[in-house]
Amino acid sequence: MLILKFESLMGYFPMIEFIKNYQDNKRRIYQEPSIDIYNEEYYTKECGGSEIFKLSQGSELDDVRSYVLKLCSLKPGDTAIDIGCGRGELLFALANHELHHVVGIDLSQESVNLSLQTCQQQIAQGQVTVKNMSATQLEFDNNTFDIAFMTDLVEHLSDANLRQAISEAYRVLKPGGTLIIHTLPTINFKLYGQYITKYYFRLKSIDWPTPTTKEEIVFGHINIQSKSSLKLYLHQSFLSNDIQVFYAPVNPNGLLKKLITLLGLWSIMSPHLWAIAKK
Numbered sequence: 516m517l518i519l520k521f522e523s524l525m526g527y528f529p530m531i532e533f534i535k536n537y538q539d540n541k542r543r544i545y546q547e548p549s550i551d552i553y554n555e556e557y558y559t560k561e562c563g564g565s566e567i568f569k570l571s572q573g574s575e576l577d578d579v580r581s582y583v584l585k586l587c588s589l590k591p592g593d594t595a596i597d598i599g600c601g602r603g604e605l606l607f608a609l610a611n612h613e614l615h616h617v618v619g620i621d622l623s624q625e626s627v628n629l630s631l632q633t634c635q636q637q638i639a640q641g642q643v644t645v646k647n648m649s650a651t652q653l654e655f656d657n658n659t660f661d662i663a664f665m666t667d668l669v670e671h672l673s674d675a676n677l678r679q680a681i682s683e684a685y686r687v688l689k690p691g692g693t694l695i696i697h698t699l700p701t702i703n704f705k706l707y708g709q710y711i712t713k714y715y716f717r718l719k720s721i722d723w724p725t726p727t728t729k730e731e732i733v734f735g736h737i738n739i740q741s742k743s744s745l746k747l748y749l750h751q752s753f754l755s756n757d758i759q760v761f762y763a764p765v766n767p768n769g770l771l772k773k774l775i776t777l778l779g780l781w782s783i784m785s786p787h788l789w790a791i792a793k794k
Contacts, residue, residue: 547673548735553623558602561734563667563699565602573604573633578765579697579787580605583666586695586791589614593661596620598650598684599668603630606645610637618660620648650680658689669698669745670736677738677748685752688794694753696790701762702741704786711784740788749792757793 559565564577576584583605589595591613597605600619603626609617617637619630630645637643648654650668663684672680684694700709746760762785764775775784 547671547676547737550623552735553625555625555629558626558629562601564604568602568604573602573607576604576608580608580666582765583664583695583697584608586789587662587693589662594659595662595664596660596687597664597666598680599665600630600645601626601667603633603645605664605666606630606634606643607637610634610642617643619643619645620650620653622647622649651676651683653683653687655687657686659687661689661692663688663692663694665694665696667697667699669696669740670738672738674738678751681748682752685794690794692794694790694792696745698740698745698788700736700739700786701788702739703783705739708784708786742782742788745788745790749790753792753794759791761789763787763789
């Protein structure tokens, strides 16, 4: 009877869940999974934005990638690289901004294949190039690109590989070039925000799944960041006064999100972490 009562309490008090799972959710870096997990099913069913991708065949962006474009100042004639290009929808959107050239690279051959399909027309017109390549060894000259993107890549890289990937991004950027990063979830969200969010939706009789460490590993999320940890990685290549790292929602609408904005609680409630670094 006591056990049953305790289990029922677990469903209603997010702090009890927080205490129970604290050790599992603290920041730790796991070994990178096999590249084989990044298959077609991963990109078309499990990866963020997959539903919009299936409906639009890559011609429309999900909220995350739409927000990414809002963070950069694109000019006709710029060159861009999407490091970890996934399905290629960001390449498609960038090509429509009349950039001089857009390059997408990914270590997963399945990603490359999907990106080639998404950007068939742009590739034929010479606007886009897609290559099977590691983020830690970019096969481009120094000072090649005006802007570089790392969208949902950081969390998939080991400590050493993330350091090297950021160093490589810095190397291939032109002086004055910009690196834009998005990563999720965040440490604060895993420790606090997910339980508060779950409790809020439970009050509205809506089931909201709580991510677990095991699930993150299954999806290849082996290096979850905080604002301070991502800053440290960037500081190794970029000057500190040219780095911005911040928490923000991709869509601030809705009663709960407006309340979080009013209270200034996005540092613990947003699963999204963003960075803008200039060379």
